Amino acid sequence: MSVKIKPLSNEQLNSIALTLFTQEPHSEVSDKYHFIPTIDVIEEIRANNWYPVNVAVANVRDEEKEGFQQHCVRFRHFEDLLNPKDNAVELLLFNSHDRSKAFSISAGIFRFVCANGLVISDSVFETYKIKHLGERDNDVSNAVANITAIKPKLMQKIEKLESITLNQSEKESFAKYSIPLRFEEHLEINHNDLLIPHREQDSKDDLYTVLNVIQENLLRGNIQGINKDTKRRFTSKEITSISKDTEVNKGIWDIAEKIASIKDSNYLVAA
Template sequence: MSKFPLTHAELMNQAPALFTEQPHIDVSDKYHFIPTIEVINEIKKNNWYPVSVSEAKVRQEDKEGYQQHLVRFRHFDDLLNPQENAVELLLFNSHDRSKSFSISAGIFRFVCANGLVIADSVFESYKIKHLGERENDVAAAVANITAIKPKLMDKIEILESIELSQHEKESFARSTIPLRFEKHLQVDYQDLLVPHREEDKRNDLYTVLNVIQENLIRGNISGTNKETGRRFTSREITSISKDVDVNQGLWDIAERIASIKEPSFALAA
């Protein structure tokens, strides 16, 4: 992920779907089309700048340029004075109705280049209607994420202050397995707790959360298919929807652990 905002040319090169000028042919005539780049430009006017972008892979060639895409934005203040963690604004959309226009919140951890997506239980996603006052929808969503930034950073500080025992770390890891693996796929939860850098050899809840997240998302976890008896190794998650589901599930579990270990954490919501 870039430390600087992506240029217009970089956005076009990395995600052509952002610039699609009409909806997919299968979309209803009632669908009010909005080019994603227009919303990106509106968000930029509110001091948030795009720092990464991704597109979903397509199985049908006619969906190329219309598929689901995700743009991550960082606030001007965080670009100017980067810290260890930064709240991000996440813009989702598609031009084939596979994903509605929405804005969510996320957290980026620089030490491992991990991008968490905040659970809906913490931050409600804001839908941008294809009918109605688009500018008002965008402005309201951006204003809400900007307003919640300090509270999310406070939550991170609390998560960093909560120390987990080995048993608690193992329970955390076990509870996350269903987020990624189906019941017939057996993996060793200990593999999810393996850190990949010196900075991650800590026992605080936030670090453990990020270690598990990295192992779930980036793959390379070995296991056994109980139905066939065959061994397998997980691949990196490239699906935007699956990435979001895993991230939100992880955050939700971490919040539950925090509420058990530090009851005052629930009051910070």
């Protein structure tokens, strides 16, 4: 299964997230803060053959922070837009204009079958901080070049994870160790609920599919449990926080990598 994705124009980006076009930092930010408009970095990434395909913007409680809040732009390479496949490596740009999130670029995987975006752990791919634009000390170009270079290796990792089969006990262990990524110690859930697939294509036993099933259940919520302190039952909600989404994603990938290294002695955790 593959889906054709169209890149977002600046007009579309503007209608989705005005914060991408903010031209000055929040008033609370120090004068020493080196401000770079997000749209300037988007344009430079575009020039390196990666195109924006999705934007997430954090909600704000303080209305004064509107337009300055944390945001994440996902990019797909020209080749993957031209010839889409079941999985695609993505470039993730994080930023904020109130210092709640540093300007950085990371790598991710997008799985079309369930429209899930997986953020790759820092143990696999280093997160690059963005401090400069232009010819001198160009962090953007360096980060984009490194992600472009590692694309084939990340796809090979996915193929390897798809080749590793887990038995029921191993799947349950994966689920158990994933619980703390989302739920605090006083919140008790049945780990088997994290293994329930939402579509027929996910009723498989390979490590990559199990990873994505657990990820989807953790992120999208609707998992029932009990608060051990209050004895009250609860149902988890969808994760909407960009930071928490990233934290859970990276944690799941870390666990999957550990399982892969146990199941296959030839598996290399480092990309």
